[in-house]
Amino acid sequence: MTIQGFAYIALVFLLVLGAAFPLGRYLAAIFEGRVRFLRPLETGIYRLAGVDERRAMGWQSYAVALLLLSVIHFALLYAILRLQFYLPMNPQHIAGMSPRLAFNTAASFATNTNWQAYAPEAQISDGAQAYGLAVHMFISAAAGIAAAAAMMRAFTGNAARLGNFYVDLTRITLYLLLPGALIAAVVLVLAGVPQSFSGFITAHTLQGGTQTIAIGPVAMQEAIKELGTNGGGFFNANSAHPFENPNGWTNLFENWLLLVIGFALPIAFGHMVKDKAQGRALMAAMAIILALGCIGAYAAEAHGNPLQIAAGVAPGGNWEGKEMRFGIAPSTTFNVSATGTSTGAVDSFTDSYTPLGGAVPLFLMQLGEVTPGGVGSGFYTIIVFALFSVFIAGLMVGRTPEYLGKKVQAKEIKLAMLGVLILTLFILAGAGFSLVTKSGLASLANAGPHGLTEMLYGWTSATENNGSAFAGLSADTPLLDYGLGAAMLFGRFAFMIPVLAIAGSLAAKPRLAASAGTFPTTGPLFIGLLIGVIIILGGLQFLPADTLGPLAEHVLLQAGKIF
């Protein structure tokens, strides 16, 4: 561990939180329809699509619209992946995907997960990346942010209306994701990220051999991959690949991109409800947990692997699976940021992290992706935790809890609990079942507790819509293609729909004025309570499984046991 390593972590937080305040104000302006610089294009889209932009939707209509659009888009992607051999922009003549892999991949990109059971260089065409995957990276991110905007509106009035899904989706795409991704993509090309449709390149190397170099329209996909917390790499090695992430500067930039919207959303919330301290409190809870994760993972990886030091390797940290140009702290901070958001991008391979270094990304996903979580999904999930917090505080003093003047009653808490339990069920039952089947065990690349962690990580990542992996896991099997595909769909929609129902229920309630008995939802007391609730409700049910995985492995590693 070095001062420079901690300085890097501090730098990331400074840049992200500093940008989140102005970006949050801008997001609120988008949600409220005050950003109009592409107004002719926007109204053109509404006219062509038959969208009545003055129509305000109740939660059911909002949920139906979101689901229907996702289902249609899912079906389109499935068709593209199956038929890519016959479709344009396929210079490598890559064959269509198998039904089960196409299902898994379509589920993965429709849910903003970007779990990749395929090897991109060999199994997906440039065209399918661009008009299949990259479009989903925009739209699934925009849909998540739209659901967050709907949740914010639950606290702004008492009209039982959450806004118009199509308008939210269009505005978020046109005014946030498209310009953001364009600017970011130009920056990335300047730094060396390719953008070409020319097909692979053959080089004649210095030693007299040949090298085939995979290349493609990388920069645009890389930009939206980070900005929209998607994570689906153009290449198998994801952001460890030099073409996705050429140097220390791009690594910092991509790290910033994948965090900034997640931290801006609570700030936007503060503007929407005209009480900025509320947004800052949620942001503080997110940032504190993430910062602890960054420090923990950095400490573990900088400490290194005692077995390697015993084998004669000089101290300097655990470098297996890490790229030289980044360094230890930037590598761990990137992976922790990408699992604290639901990005799932990696610039180093978590499967080769030390047990505790790898436990941090796993635990951040298990907390429910709220630090700051996926764009939109992180926000509505932390609202669920905030409702739990005021509920628990209310139980302690025997008062009906309120959040921002909206009474939180049994109905909301039941719906929230339903969402949390669905996630838990998929993770624990899925991983448990896979570990007692032959097919599941055959997918493991590592033995001992590390193998258990591999499988647990896979189900956690899919259910929480993260998409990163302990990548040794062979995920293109019938069990995992279908199982994890279902986990992604349920993890996204079976959580989002109860959340929209909560939003609808809260929206219909009158906003009460704060009284002397109202539990304040700003300030250190609330932030501490919220962090506690996130860790207890989000994390505690996974502790037994984590004990058998990374914690057991840590103890065995110290004892010098290998498998």
Place this chain on the structure above:
Amino acid sequence: MILRELRPALSLVVLFTLGLGFILPEAFTGAMQAALPVQANGSLLRQNGQIIGSALIGQNFTGADYFQPRPSALMGTDAKGNAIPTPYDASESGASNLGPTSAALQTAIQQRVAAYVKAYGPGPVPPDAVTSSGSGLDPDISLANALRQAPAIAAARHLPAATVTDLIARTTHHAVLGVIGTDHVNVLELNLALDKLSRP
């Protein structure tokens, strides 16, 4: 209720696919090919008109007169379909994914340490020299690793040791303020510079 939403949902999927999936990447690729052709095409290096590699992508070097890159975990198949190591095959990418308690990793590291000490003499073994990278295409090695290799390279090329260390100093990429990035050298860049001094 569902029928009412069908037209807008379907239309938006079609419109966004056309706009974001076709027009945007085509227009953006065209603009970048025109404005930044070197970067947009993969920062390729040429010698006598022939592409010799990418400045960003590592290459495999095996000769004793070249600086050696980091181990690469990439695997491919031979003509008979058997799995074989294909280090620095840039048509693919990926890591070993071996965990910290993996016996296979421990054995590999022990073998690499022994080979490194045999090639470059006793002394500390920099971690990057014996661990495989994330991409399998890592173009860089640490400054410490390059300096450890320098005397052997100088001897193989019949160059004064100081010439080679000067070359390393000239091609080192430094961490900005010690915080962003690391002190490292690009192996292809260094070996190219070496070839300019003395053909192998």
